[in-house]
Amino acid sequence: MNLYIVIGAYGSGKSEYSIHFSRQLKAEGHDVALADLDVVNPYFRARDVRDEFAQEGIEVIAPEGQYSHADLPMISPRVKGAIENYNKTVILDVGGDPAGCRTLGRFVDSINARGYRMFLVINTMRPFTQTVDEILAMVDQLQAASKLEISDLICNTNLMEYTDKSIVEEGIKITEDVSQKLGLTFENYLVLDRYQDRVPDGILGKKRLVMTYTLRKPWERLVMKGI
Numbered sequence: 001m002n003l004y005i006v007i008g009a010y011g012s013g014k015s016e017y018s019i020h021f022s023r024q025l026k027a028e029g030h031d032v033a034l035a036d037l038d039v040v041n042p043y044f045r046a047r048d049v050r051d052e053f054a055q056e057g058i059e060v061i062a063p064e065g066q067y068s069h070a071d072l073p074m075i076s077p078r079v080k081g082a083i084e085n086y087n088k089t090v091i092l093d094v095g096g097d098p099a100g101c102r103t104l105g106r107f108v109d110s111i112n113a114r115g116y117r118m119f120l121v122i123n124t125m126r127p128f129t130q131t132v133d134e135i136l137a138m139v140d141q142l143q144a145a146s147k148l149e150i151s152d153l154i155c156n157t158n159l160m161e162y163t164d165k166s167i168v169e170e171g172i173k174i175t176e177d178v179s180q181k182l183g184l185t186f187e188n189y190l191v192l193d194r195y196q197d198r199v200p201d202g203i204l205g206k207k208r209l210v211m212t213y214t215l216r217k218p219w220e221r222l223v224m225k226g227i
Helices: 014-027 046-056 078-083 098-114 132-146 165-182 218-224
Strands: 003-008 032-037 059-061 089-094 117-122 152-155 185-192 207-211
Touching: 003 014, 003 098, 003 132, 014 032, 014 046, 014 089, 014 117, 014 185, 014 207, 032 078, 032 098, 046 059, 059 078, 078 089, 078 098, 089 098, 098 132, 117 132, 117 165, 132 165, 152 165, 165 185
Parallel strands: 003 089, 003 117, 032 059, 032 089, 117 152, 152 185, 185 207
Antiparallel strands: none
């Protein structure tokens, strides 16, 4: 299986995970393409690492030219070709509300023909995914909109600089409950590298994945440039 779909509500960290996962697969020797299908969130999108990934040998598929940074609901026509290229390992980074997931509808036949895994990234500190019932409702909505089925849950519960073990552990408990109710795989939780000393590996038997903070808000990028 080398087609992966990553979805998650606004602020879940699904684009950060898509970037992390792309690098992990590249390090394992895969020929990786990361496709930006996020037509919902204008601030954190995989296309923002296009130049960086080009240097690392990872292809980013996103609108090009004058539309490369446009805040428009556009999808590159190259996405379908990537899905149908079985020699490439492909990650689809998809907007996490029903409107975003409907973008998958035009590719559903090709996706089903190839086979896939679809990850739902959950931050239980964000609106609409704070309880088991809210997450269950979101799963129903996203699966109906995408016409595809979620296979894996990934817990990314955090409060940025206030993140600690107790916050992450509570998120894992909620995610595990959803996993048990739906029969979905749940193995990993995410932690930013700057907080890894506070959040150990192996909480409640799950594996910690440490990520680097890559995507930044536009005003954060200006500060980094000294503007």
